[in-house]
Amino acid sequence: MIAPRHGLMLIAPLALVLAGFFLVPVLMMLPTSFAEYVPGAGLAKGVWTLENYTRIVTDDYYREVIWRTLGLGLFVTLACLVMGYPLAYLIARGPERWRVPLILLVIFPMMLNLVVRSFGWIALLANRGLVNNLLIDLGLISAPLKLMFNLTGLMIGLTHIYLPFMVLMLVAAIRNVPRDVESAAATLGSSRLHVFTSVTLPLSAPGILAGSILVFVLTISALVTPRMLGGPTYKVMATLIYDEFMQLLDWPSGSALSFALTFMAIGVIWLSSRLTKRWAGMA
Amino acid sequence: MRHTLRFATATAILSAGLSMTAHAEELVVGAFGGSFAENVKACHIAAFEKATGATVALKLGNSSQFAASIRATAGKPDMDIVYIDNSLAAQTHGEKLNETIDRKKLTNAGDVIASAWGKDDSYVVAMVSATALVYNPKLVKAPPTSWLDLADPAYAGKYAIGDISGTSGLHFLLALNKIKGGTLDNVDPGIEAMKPIAKGSAVLYTQADQLLSLFERQEIALAPWYPDRAGVAIDKGLSLAVAYPKEGAVGILPAVIIPKGTAKSELAHKFLDQILSADGQACFSERAYIGAVNTKVKLSDKLQKIVPNGETLEKAWFIDPEVIAKNTANWTRRWQREVAR
Numbered sequence: 347m348i349a350p351r352h353g354l355m356l357i358a359p360l361a362l363v364l365a366g367f368f369l370v371p372v373l374m375m376l377p378t379s380f381a382e383y384v385p386g387a388g389l390a391k392g393v394w395t396l397e398n399y400t401r402i403v404t405d406d407y408y409r410e411v412i413w414r415t416l417g418l419g420l421f422v423t424l425a426c427l428v429m430g431y432p433l434a435y436l437i438a439r440g441p442e443r444w445r446v447p448l449i450l451l452v453i454f455p456m457m458l459n460l461v462v463r464s465f466g467w468i469a470l471l472a473n474r475g476l477v478n479n480l481l482i483d484l485g486l487i488s489a490p491l492k493l494m495f496n497l498t499g500l501m502i503g504l505t506h507i508y509l510p511f512m513v514l515m516l517v518a519a520i521r522n523v524p525r526d527v528e529s530a531a532a533t534l535g536s537s538r539l540h541v542f543t544s545v546t547l548p549l550s551a552p553g554i555l556a557g558s559i560l561v562f563v564l565t566i567s568a569l570v571t572p573r574m575l576g577g578p579t580y581k582v583m584a585t586l587i588y589d590e591f592m593q594l595l596d597w598p599s600g601s602a603l604s605f606a607l608t609f610m611a612i613g614v615i616w617l618s619s620r621l622t623k624r625w626a627g628m629a
Numbered sequence: 630m631r632h633t634l635r636f637a638t639a640t641a642i643l644s645a646g647l648s649m650t651a652h653a654e655e656l657v658v659g660a661f662g663g664s665f666a667e668n669v670k671a672c673h674i675a676a677f678e679k680a681t682g683a684t685v686a687l688k689l690g691n692s693s694q695f696a697a698s699i700r701a702t703a704g705k706p707d708m709d710i711v712y713i714d715n716s717l718a719a720q721t722h723g724e725k726l727n728e729t730i731d732r733k734k735l736t737n738a739g740d741v742i743a744s745a746w747g748k749d750d751s752y753v754v755a756m757v758s759a760t761a762l763v764y765n766p767k768l769v770k771a772p773p774t775s776w777l778d779l780a781d782p783a784y785a786g787k788y789a790i791g792d793i794s795g796t797s798g799l800h801f802l803l804a805l806n807k808i809k810g811g812t813l814d815n816v817d818p819g820i821e822a823m824k825p826i827a828k829g830s831a832v833l834y835t836q837a838d839q840l841l842s843l844f845e846r847q848e849i850a851l852a853p854w855y856p857d858r859a860g861v862a863i864d865k866g867l868s869l870a871v872a873y874p875k876e877g878a879v880g881i882l883p884a885v886i887i888p889k890g891t892a893k894s895e896l897a898h899k900f901l902d903q904i905l906s907a908d909g910q911a912c913f914s915e916r917a918y919i920g921a922v923n924t925k926v927k928l929s930d931k932l933q934k935i936v937p938n939g940e941t942l943e944k945a946w947f948i949d950p951e952v953i954a955k956n957t958a959n960w961t962r963r964w965q966r967e968v969a970r
Contacts, residue, residue, distance in 0.1 A: 386955035388700065388724035407966045473831065474846055495832070578792035578833045579969045593693050593794050594958045595700070595720065 372608075379601035389597065398602035408586075408603075415583040416610070418500055419566040423558045425505045426512040430557070434516030449517070452510045460507065464574040467503045468494065471575070495577040503575045504565050511564065512557040519553020520546070555622045563611050583607045654683040656896050659698075659711035661883075662689040663838065664861055664917065669712070672912035677903045683896055692717040699726050699888045706888035710897040714796065715882040716953035718752035723954060727751040728887040734898040737905040737923065745882075745922040748951070752884040755904050756913060757920030759878035759937045759945055760800035763840075763859045765868050768850035772872045776804050779826055779851065788851040789843055790826060792833040793964040800879035801853040802960065803948065808876055813952050816960060820967050827968045844869060855881070860918025860935045871935050877944040878937060883919075 348356070379398055382390040402408045437448045455463065470476045471493035478490040493499055523546050531541045569584040576585060583603060590600030656677075660669045666689055674685045688707070690698070692714035699706055699721050713721070721727050730750045732738040745754040762773045768787070779788055779801075791798035805826075806812075806819025827833065831849050834840055837858050843849045844867060856871045863869050885904055887897045903909050910921040914928060920936045921928075928938055937945050 383958075385958045386720060386723045386951060388720075407962075407970070410970075474848055578794060578835055581965070589794065589961075592697055594961055595693060595696055596958055597700075 375601045375604065378597050379605055381598040383596045383598045385596075388595075398598045399606070401599070402602060402606050411581055411583055411586050412606070412610075414497075414581075415566050415607075418497065418504070418582060419562045419614075421497075421501055422504045422508060422565045423512075423562045425501065426509050426561050427554065427558060429505070430509055430512040430516055431554075434513045434520055437513070437517050438520035449514075452513050455506070456510050460570050461574070463507060464503055464571045467499070467506070467575060471499055471502065494575055495580050497580070499575040500572055500580065500582070503571045504568060507568075507571060508561045508564055512561050515557035515560060516550065516553050519550040519556070522553075523549040552622060555618055559615055559618050562614060566611060567607065654681075654893065654896060655686055656683055656710065656893055656900055657686050657688055657708045658900065659688045659690060659695050659708040659713070661691060661712060665712075668913055668916045671916065672909050673900070673904050676906075676909065677900050680903070681896065681899055685900075696721050700724060702888075704890040706891050708888060709891045709893045710885060710887050710900050712755070712883055712885055713752075715747065715752065715754055715884040716950040716957070718747055718884040718886050719950035720954040721886060721888075722748060722751035723951070726889050728889045728891065728894060730887060730901065731898060734895070735902045735905060737902055737907070740907065740923045740925050741905050742922050742924060747884060752886045753901070753905070754882040754884045754922055756883050756910075756917075757922065757937060757942070758855055758857045758881040758883070759873075759941075760797045760804075760853055760881060761856050761878040761937070761941075762851065762872040762874055763844075763854040763856070763869055764851045764872060765844055765847065765849075766870045767868045768847060772870065773851060774872065774875050776801065776808060776853070776874045776876055778874075779853070780822075784851050785829060786831065787849055788829075789831045789834055789840060789849045790853055791837075792835045792969065793961050794835055795837065796881055797837070797853045797855065798833070798964075799953070799957070799960065800881075802964070804874075804876060804879050804946070807946070813948070813956070816963070820963055823964075823968050833969060841867070856935045856937065857918040860932075863935075873937070873941040873944070877946050878941060880937070880945045880947040882947065882950075 378389070380394050380396070382393040382395050382397070384390050402412070433448070433452070437445055437452075440448075468475070472478070473490040473492075473494075475493070477493060478487075481487045482490065493502070527549070528541050528545050531545050532538075536544070566582075567584055568582075569588060572580075572582045572585050573588070576582060581589075584607070587600050587603045587607065590596050590603060594600075658669070658674070660666050666687055669687070674687075678684060695708070695711050695713050696717045698708070699711070703724075703726060718727070730746075730753055732750065741753065747753060762776070762778070764773055766772075778784065779790065790801055793799050793802060802816065802819050802823055803813070805822050806816045809818035809822045811818035831843060832839070834843075834852075837855060840849070840852055840854055840858075841862060844852075844862070859869050859871050885901055887894060887901070891897060905923060907923050907925040910923040911926045913919060914921045914926060914932060914936070918932060918935050920938060920942070928936060933939070
């Protein structure tokens with residue numbers, strides 16, 4: 347057991363870096379989020395307002411973007427889970443000699459720059475992209491399918507990018523499930539499916555939750571892929587915040603939206619850690 | 630003795646290092662990327678470095694990124710001189726972030742057209758371009774004549790307009806608004822007229838050069854775009870032509886500002902002098918298909934077909950940059966909610 351005093355020393359380097367390069371800049375943004383922006387003249391001096399926050403709740407465009415962001419996070423997480431679990435199971439429980447090649451296959455896409463990968467999806471999904479051209483040449487469709495600048499495009503792009511995170515978390519979790527517990531269930535007459543649903547799946551729950559939280563938070567804060575595949579018509583919170591800051595120069599509104607996004611992420615993490623505790627208690 | 634020697638050597642090395650940095654002064658210039666930066670190097674930087682012995686470091690970005698950066702570093706800018714759209718130059722002037730340009734320090738100031746100087750000499754327009762119509766003559770037999778041609782069913786699905794985040798999107802909205810009876814205080818008619826046009830657009834482009842591949846693959850035949858980009862694309866072999874709508878093109882005026890607080894104001898003025906010089910302007914015009922502000926520059930025949938000049942220049946609508954700076958945020962929010970949704 348590590349003594350608390352030593353524990354503090356162990357986390358000190360990271361805590362200092364986080365405080366200096368994350369916490370302090372974030373707190374410096376807090377006053378900005380209560381400031382008033384006057385187009386053409388900049389931030390009004392000595393004026394404090396709650397409007398930047400109230401607008402997020404009252405403006406139905408902002409509400410739509412927030413729901414869209416949360417929905418996207420949920421769908422991408424589910425897609426990663428559904429596709430990632432079988433793969434993770436194969437890696438963890440499949441033939442030994444498949445393990446390294448499969449893990450390498452999972453990690454390989456992460457070695458490519460995010461922009462390059464998103465650009466690859468543009469080449470595939472555009473109106474005259476590879477996918478549409480192929481479908482038209484095969485005579486399956488007459489007009490190109492809309493695969494970009496909508497939920498479909500973002501789902502495909504983000505699921506592809508965050509799937510490795512989910513798989514790696516799940517592999518660790520499934521490998522941690524003791525095999526003799528599974529064997530015990532089997533000798534007591536459980537079918538393979540029943541062993542999986544009543545033993546393996548519940549015991550890998552912490553991994554499922556950790557992976558889901560990771561993918562969800564990464565998805566709702568993703569900027570590059572939504573900018574490239576969502577375009578100007580399909581905005582999520584991250585792209586909206588970028589536009590407020592860099593294009594409209596309305597820093598107060600951008601700061602308020604950033605805090606809203608941060609609180610949403612913290613809320614989700616808090617909620618799921620409570621869920622984990624309950625679930626773990628039941629299992 | 631040995632100590633003194635060491636001390637002397639250290640001092641010598643140190644002072645040598647110091648004097649070296651003092652000799653090669655570095656000017657940080659903010660410029661747009663792509664071919665623009667190449668042209669800045671060829672037409673402005675090369676001659677400036679030769680004349681002054683200073684070196685230039687380029688920082689690339691777009692106008693609003695530069696404005697954001699100048700605001701963030703208020704008074705201690707990380708750029709000494711910046712190419713920026715005139716509406717954002719008006720914005721940074723509104724935030725009191727521009728140094729007043731001293732015309733007395735510029736040998737070429739007298740050759741520059743009077744209207745190029747921004748309010749209180751807080752910026753100076755360095756070149757003239759426009760948002761006009763660009764089409765593919767292979768696909769379009771009769772050249773387009775009006776902004777309203779984009780709503781013509783003949784072009785259905787064969788055109789692309791810019792998102793409001795880019796200059797052409799904003800300009801097209803305002804031009805349409807004016808035709809439909811709106812004013813700069815009331816863009817309702819423009820927004821209404823824009824809705825169906827935006828819906829039918831192949832894409833809402835956010836990067837000017839996105840159109841290159843769309844034109845190349847003949848996905849589109851017509852777009853509100855920039856004559857300068859079209860000129861460069863024509864040189865590269867694309868089948869394109871520029872049409873100036875009868876209602877008038879909308880003027881684009883890339884300007885130059887010196888951010889307040891720069892320690893290299895003198896050098897920045899020298900760089901600005903090179904930008905405004907007849908040589909610098911002519912070179913940039915020829916390479917970038919862009920109009921000049923120096924009256925001594927004469928456009929070649931090739932350029933006159935593309936660059937706004939003569940009648941097309943007289944008809945062009947130059948919108949007050951301060952009005953744009955004050956309203957962009959509102960117009961953009963309305964666009965996001967009513968047009969692009």
